[in-house]
Amino acid sequence: MLxxxxxxxxxxxxxxxxxxxTVQKSSVNEYSKNGKKYKLTSEGNFIRVQGEDKHLIVAExxxxxxxxxxxxxxxxxxQNCGDVLSExxxxxxxxxxxxxxxxxxxxxxxxxxxxxxxxxSYDPLAVEDEALxxxxxxxxxxxxxxxxxxxxxxxxxxINFFQTDHNVTSPTxxxxxxxxxxxxxxxxxxxxxxxxxxxxxxxxxxxSVRGIFHKLDIPNLQIxxxxxxxxxxxxxxxxWIKDSVYxxxxxxxxxxxxxxxxxxxxxxSVYGQxxxxxxxxxxxxxxxxxxxxxxDPLRYHIRAGSLLLSTNPHLExxxxxxxxxxxxxxxxxxxxxxxxxxxxxxxxxxxxxxILKINKIKDKKAYKQMCTVVNEMKSLEHxxxxxxxxxxxxxxxxxxxxxxxxxxxxx
Numbered sequence: 419m420l421x422x423x424x425x426x427x428x429x430x431x432x433x434x435x436x437x438x439x440t441v442q443k444s445s446v447n448e449y450s451k452n453g454k455k456y457k458l459t460s461e462g463n464f465i466r467v468q469g470e471d472k473h474l475i476v477a478e479x480x481x482x483x484x485x486x487x488x489x490x491x492x493x494x495x496x497q498n499c500g501d502v503l504s505e506x507x508x509x510x511x512x513x514x515x516x517x518x519x520x521x522x523x524x525x526x527x528x529x530x531x532x533x534x535x536x537x538x539s540y541d542p543l544a545v546e547d548e549a550l551x552x553x554x555x556x557x558x559x560x561x562x563x564x565x566x567x568x569x570x571x572x573x574x575x576x577i578n579f580f581q582t583d584h585n586v587t588s589p590t591x592x593x594x595x596x597x598x599x600x601x602x603x604x605x606x607x608x609x610x611x612x613x614x615x616x617x618x619x620x621x622x623x624x625x626s627v628r629g630i631f632h633k634l635d636i637p638n639l640q641i642x643x644x645x646x647x648x649x650x651x652x653x654x655x656x657x658w659i660k661d662s663v664y665x666x667x668x669x670x671x672x673x674x675x676x677x678x679x680x681x682x683x684x685x686x687s688v689y690g691q692x693x694x695x696x697x698x699x700x701x702x703x704x705x706x707x708x709x710x711x712x713x714d715p716l717r718y719h720i721r722a723g724s725l726l727l728s729t730n731p732h733l734e735x736x737x738x739x740x741x742x743x744x745x746x747x748x749x750x751x752x753x754x755x756x757x758x759x760x761x762x763x764x765x766x767x768x769x770x771x772x773i774l775k776i777n778k779i780k781d782k783k784a785y786k787q788m789c790t791v792v793n794e795m796k797s798l799e800h801x802x803x804x805x806x807x808x809x810x811x812x813x814x815x816x817x818x819x820x821x822x823x824x825x826x827x828x829x
Contacts, residue, residue, distance in 0.1 A: 470539040474624040476521040478534040488521035490542035493549035500613035516568025531623035575622035576630040583669035585622035588615045595662045638729045670720030671735045680749035687761045688808035690824035750774035755788035
């Protein structure tokens with residue numbers, strides 16, 4: 419009897435120790451708060467775990483690659499994206515075959531929405547017959563082309579993340595590279611398809627953002643050597659896609675980008691020589707900030723701090739752009755007064771929700787100044803009986819004003 423009691427006590431103790439180890443491991447590697455689940459990454463930060471039914475299942479060991487988990491999982495996820503499998507077969511095949519490459523080459527990390535079979539919230543084997551039938555009769559050359567397409571789509575979504583903090587958008591897909599790739603391969607209708615959006619939204623989270631940022635040559639990226647090695651097998655990215663990275667400032671810098679673009683357009687127009695730059699605006703400090711963002715953009719990304727993306731300390735653009743309200747007011751005054759008169763490209767900026775409406779700036783000095791310039795130009799053209807060039811108008815109006823916008827900005 420004593421022996422039985424002793425054995426029971428030992429069993430209880432072992433169970434308690436096992437439970438404590440499980441709790442300890444859980445508290446270190448993941449935790450839940452307010453119903454939300456978070457997991458620890460190798461970078462030392464915690465990230466939220468969401469949409470586990472959209473996680474790509476991958477094999478943990480090379481011996482399990484034969485199970486085709488990624489193919490089955492991606493097919494199942496696409497099944498839940500409306501009619502994308504039937505209406506957009508090329509896109510679906512590109513996603514499925516690229517998911518297999520993600521699994522085989524391990525193009526994922528802790529921030530990717532991937533999981534091993536034992537941690538999966540669904541059984542991919544339930545769709546095995548359907549999935550394998552869907553991808554049958556695809557020859558190796560076609561499969562390679564589809565993988566390339568899938569990789570370029572992934573790249574385009576990560577460029578979107580770099581520029582806007584979102585991989586994909588709805589109701590219309592955004593981003594120059596993504597729109598061009600999808601339109602050319604799936605048709606214009608795909609740009610507004612809810613099914614395509616849902617498919618891309620899931621797909622875009624399966625691959626490592628660091629790995630793709632590395633392939634895009636974004637400077638000062640925090641990345642491990644092992645991930646760099648794994649991404650050696652990732653296809654070469656065409657130059658036009660790479661170049662599109664720098665078409666916009668990183669997410670979190672939209673106000674700075676808008677002011678810079680407005681100054682470039684205005685200073686290159688006749689107006690840049692006909693209006694002065696207010697002395698209270700520190701143009702040198704502003705342009706230095708722009709130059710630093712263009713040189714080291716990743717540290718200014720809105721998520722650079724939480725995701726530890728950059729090798730350099732994260733900088734908040736909003737805190738460094740201390741004169742943001744004054745600059746936005748100034749460029750709003752000029753753009754609203756000019757409209758599209760002798761500056762067609764400026765009218766595109768006016769639609770930005772960051773540009774102040776006329777009723778908020780109509781009494782401002784800069785707005786009245788520019789309205790006077792525009793009205794004088796119109797009167798001169800009327801008296802000449804023809805539309806004049808910018809140079810002709812500048813001469814008729816007596817040449818550049820002192821401390822003009824163009825001379826001050828030197829853009």
